[in-house]
Amino acid sequence: MQRVMARPQATDPVGSRLRSYPALKTMQEIPDALCFLNGTFGPLRDAKVSVLDRGFLFGDGIYEVVPVYGRRLFRFDEHLARLSRNLAKVRVLNPFDRAHWLEHCRQLIAAQPAPDQLLYIQITRGVAMRDHVMLPDLTPTVFIMTNPMKPPSAQQREHGVACITASDFRWERGDIKSISLLGNVLARQLSADQGATETILFRDGLLTEASSSNVWLVHQGGVVGVPKSEQVLEGIRYELIRELCEALGIGYTLRPITKADVSDADELMLSSATKEVLPVTQVDGKAVGHGALRGKPGPVYARLYEAYQRAKERQSI
Numbered sequence: 456m457q458r459v460m461a462r463p464q465a466t467d468p469v470g471s472r473l474r475s476y477p478a479l480k481t482m483q484e485i486p487d488a489l490c491f492l493n494g495t496f497g498p499l500r501d502a503k504v505s506v507l508d509r510g511f512l513f514g515d516g517i518y519e520v521v522p523v524y525g526r527r528l529f530r531f532d533e534h535l536a537r538l539s540r541n542l543a544k545v546r547v548l549n550p551f552d553r554a555h556w557l558e559h560c561r562q563l564i565a566a567q568p569a570p571d572q573l574l575y576i577q578i579t580r581g582v583a584m585r586d587h588v589m590l591p592d593l594t595p596t597v598f599i600m601t602n603p604m605k606p607p608s609a610q611q612r613e614h615g616v617a618c619i620t621a622s623d624f625r626w627e628r629g630d631i632k633s634i635s636l637l638g639n640v641l642a643r644q645l646s647a648d649q650g651a652t653e654t655i656l657f658r659d660g661l662l663t664e665a666s667s668s669n670v671w672l673v674h675q676g677g678v679v680g681v682p683k684s685e686q687v688l689e690g691i692r693y694e695l696i697r698e699l700c701e702a703l704g705i706g707y708t709l710r711p712i713t714k715a716d717v718s719d720a721d722e723l724m725l726s727s728a729t730k731e732v733l734p735v736t737q738v739d740g741k742a743v744g745h746g747a748l749r750g751k752p753g754p755v756y757a758r759l760y761e762a763y764q765r766a767k768e769r770q771s772i
């Protein structure tokens with residue numbers, strides 16, 4: 456693991472990380488919310504998989520996270536398409552058609568008291584005696600749960616968040632939404648240790664993404680992101696941000712981004728299912744932006760966030 460490039464002089468301007476779920480100290484503290492495991496619905500607390508599951512032994516599986524607003528799935532088809540693409544990349548057959556995925560997800564969503572949720576789908580290659588080779592004819596393990604959404608706080612939206620930078624020491628297939636997230640976990644912890652919200656990653660001097668978000672900058676009024684590649688997860692918000700920019704008449708470009716580009720950006724933003732679009736106002740302890748807007752969320756962020764809220768209404772099923 457390589458060291459963090461620079462130590463921030465100050466932590467998150469609002470002194471907060473993204474709101475997280477509480478630590479669970481005993482099995483009894485696991486919520487008894489309904490979950491789906493291999494065709495059966497039951498309490499999350501009681502759901503069990505074999506220790507020989509290849510997800511447990513190898514991290515041999517993929518996942519998907521879909522935001523749910525007012526009990527409706529946001530951009531469900533885009534999430535399902537990415538799930539299918541990822542299954543194909545790791546050579547696991549898609550166990551369900553769209554109608555069945557939707558039916559299972561909706562059953563869980565209906566049973567969860569909170570209307571805004573984060574739905575999690577995980578598929579592993581299945582259970583087998585430990586062997587690196589992909590044995591044929593395994594039955595994939597399919598798990599779905601949905602939890603209350605923990606969106607960024609109003610303070611984080613108003614003031615923006617702090618990030619740190621680090622070298623991207625993860626594997627070279629960031630495009631696969633793999634459950635093997637140790638690299639991302641280590642990367643995220645670097646910022647958590649410093650009271651910051653995300654770790655922005657650079658490989659060979661070029662921006663890739665953050666530990667669990669895509670990164671966008673604003674330059675000369677237009678939004679700039681990094682090209683889609685095997686080193687970056689194509690977040691569902693890639694296309695959404697492109698559509699929102701088009702509707703708002705804001706430029707949208709994908710091109711390699713250097714560390715100097717990030718330092719010199721007029722605005723900086725993160726995007727993910729939970730963060731939607733979130734302004735970054737400090738990187739490595741230095742305020743983002745120029746002039747009167749230095750260290751403050753910018754106008755492009757404000758317009759995108761507003762348009763995003765309208766898209767949630769229109770594009771949830």
Ligand SMILES: Cc1ncc(COP(=O)(O)O)c(C=O)c1O
Nearest residue numbers: 667668669688690691692727728
């Ligand atoms: C590494 C990484 N990049 C980008 C994203 C953003 O993807 P999405 O917009 O689909 O949530 C995520 C989401 O968790 C992620 O883990």
